[in-house]
Amino acid sequence: MSSGSTDQGDEESLAALRAARDRAEFEAAVVHRQQVATERLGGLGSYDWDMMTGRVTWSDALFRIYGYEPGAFEPSYERFLEHVLPEDRETLTAVHTEAVRTGGSFETDERIVRADGDVRTLRTLGMVLTGEDGQPVRLHGVCRDVTEDLSVRDDARRAASRFETLAEAAPDAIVVADRNGRITSVNQQAVRLFGHSAATLTTMSVDDLVPAPTRGRHGELRAGYLTNPTTRPMAAGSDLMALRADGSMVPVDIALTPLDDATDGVVAAFVRDATQRRKAEFDARLLADAQSRRRQALELNDNVVQGLVTLLWHLDVEEVPASAREAAERTLAAARSMMSDLLEDLHDELAQGPGTLVRTSDVPAGTPPDRTDERDPATAAPPGTIRVVIADDAPDLRMLLRLQLERLDGVELVGEAADGRQAVDLCQRHVPDLVLLDLSMPELDGLQAAELIRERQLASRIYVLSGYPAAAMEDRAIAAGADAYFEKGSSLREVCDAITAVSN
CATH class of the missing domain: 1.20.5 (Single alpha-helices involved in coiled-coils or other helix-helix interfaces)
Structure with a gap:
């Protein structure tokens, strides 16, 4: 070549x-x-330890995880341990020693102190590589900062613990179900209410606890309620019935609220035994019916008293046998006795305050009438004249009172009212010296009217002239602002004398 x-x-x-x-x-x-x-996208950093030469290399990302600029120092195992919290070093070196001994992989969390002093938790996945002779030659690891992940997990764990604590402390049974109505968790109140163990309840569905035939108009409980993410109030007043473990039925009130978003459909049902509420409502209806009947009887009896008073006042101005007057007075006394018994039965209701006497008003007591506070100049009376307003829903009694007042010198009748509202209006318009006030009137009763007249200083004096016995109502009338209390049926002369005495 x-x-x-x-x-x-x-x-x-x-x-x-x-x-x-x-x-x-x-x-x-x-x-x-x-x-x-x-590493940048995953927030990862890596290291490599050549156990043959002892040389350790860090990736740029790992330097940054530790809070340093890349290449800020020569990495070593000892330098690495300096950054590990002292209380974690022994455990960490034991993990590494075991990995080197067995030549396998490992996963561990270590807490490190960054260059800025911040303590972070790193999760490391490592692997020991061996040579052909089976001896370890390299240790390679990938690290990720999981501090925030652990914090979120701890927060979630604490939140779950708080929820469980609150659920157990809640007065209501709590049943958590998925969108299909399957029960996923319950509290101890649910165990006590339904009579099943918690383990058994979590194998059941909402339909098992509130069977469809008992749900009445709330039959959409599972299909509608559990798939609707809006909060539902307690179904108070409904006919919901729950099935207990012993086969008995118990009335319940249920409130539903979502725990997750609408796609998950997880709903918490707050279930309350409604036995006592429904019993209380039934008792309240019975009491209201009884009170209504007593009030109706009281009004009928008041009408009887009004008629007897009219008769007696007619007898005052006519020559009649004494026996006739005595008979009328005995009848009136019997009617008053019956009225006292009725008022005693209504004592608790009357004790609530003025405005609950017989009829109720559709206007709050504090609503002022659409009138001025000034006396009408056209109705001005001569000096020394006693200006009077009569308020009574019985026209015959108003007529007799009017006839008697017209006979009195120095007394001027400036208005008549058939109900409490008209009485306040007339006093607002005329500001009289005295108002004769019945107690049992429509619109506003006498106690309501007296309070408004006294509060707004619409009359100098208020005389109550009532068919109710003084023993039953006088103290309440005085408390409402009345200056005197007269029983209807007493002599008209006594009432007239009290009126004329105002000018003295």
Whole structure:
């Protein structure tokens, strides 16, 4: 072979070697760039420990995880341990020693102190590579900062613990179900309410606890309620019935609220035994009916009293046998006694305050009438004249009172009202010296009217003239603002004397 051919062959071999080297360097650069990109995107850093030479190398990303600029120091195992919290070092070195001994892989968390003093937790996946003789030659690891992940997990764990604590402390049974109505968790109140163990309840569905035939108009409980992400209030007043483990039925109130987004459809049902509520409502209805009947009887009896009073006042101005008046007075006394018994039965309701006497108003007591506060100049009376307003829903009694007032010197009747609202309006318009006020009137009763008249200073004096016995109502009338209390049926002369005494 000629030397020329040899030289040409050597050059071709060198060219091939250079091409292979360039290709290897290019591929290594590509791999390095891919590694850098992967570490950056994944928040990863890597290290390599050549156990034959003792040389340790860190990736740029790992330097940054530790809070340093790449290449800030010469990495070593000892330098690495300096950054590990002292209480974690012994455990970590034991993991590494065991991995080197067995030549396998490992996963561990270590807490490190960054250059800025911040403590972070790294999760490391490592692998020990061995040579042909089975001896360890390299240790390679990939690290990721999981501090935030652990924090989120701890927060979630604490939140779950708080939820469980609150669920167990809640007064209601709590049943958590998925969108298909399958029960996933319950609290102890649910165990006590339904009589099943928690393990048994989590194998059941909402339909098992609230059977469809018992749901009445709320039959959409599972199909509608559980798939609707909006919060539902307690179904108070409904006919929901729950089935207990012993086969008995118990009335329940249920409130539903979503725990996750609409796609998950996880719903918490707050279930309350409604036995006592429904009993209380039934008792309340019975009481209301009884009170209504007593009030109706009271009003009827009041009408009887009004009629007897009208008769007695007619007898005051006519010559009649004493026996006739005595008979009317005995009848009136009997009616008053019955009225006292009725008022005693209503004592608790009357004790709530003025405005609940017999009839109720559809206007709040504090609503002022659409009137001015000034006395009408056209109705001005001579000085010394007592200006009076009569308020009574019995027209016959108003007529008799009017006739008696017209006979009195120095007394002027400026208005008559058939209900409490008209009485307040007339006092607002005329500002009288005195108002004669019945208690049992429509719109506003006498107690309501007295309070408004006294509060707004619409009359100098308020005399209550009522068919109710004084023993039952006088203190309430005085508390509402009355100056005096007269029982209807007493002598008209006594009432007239009290009126004329106002000017003295």
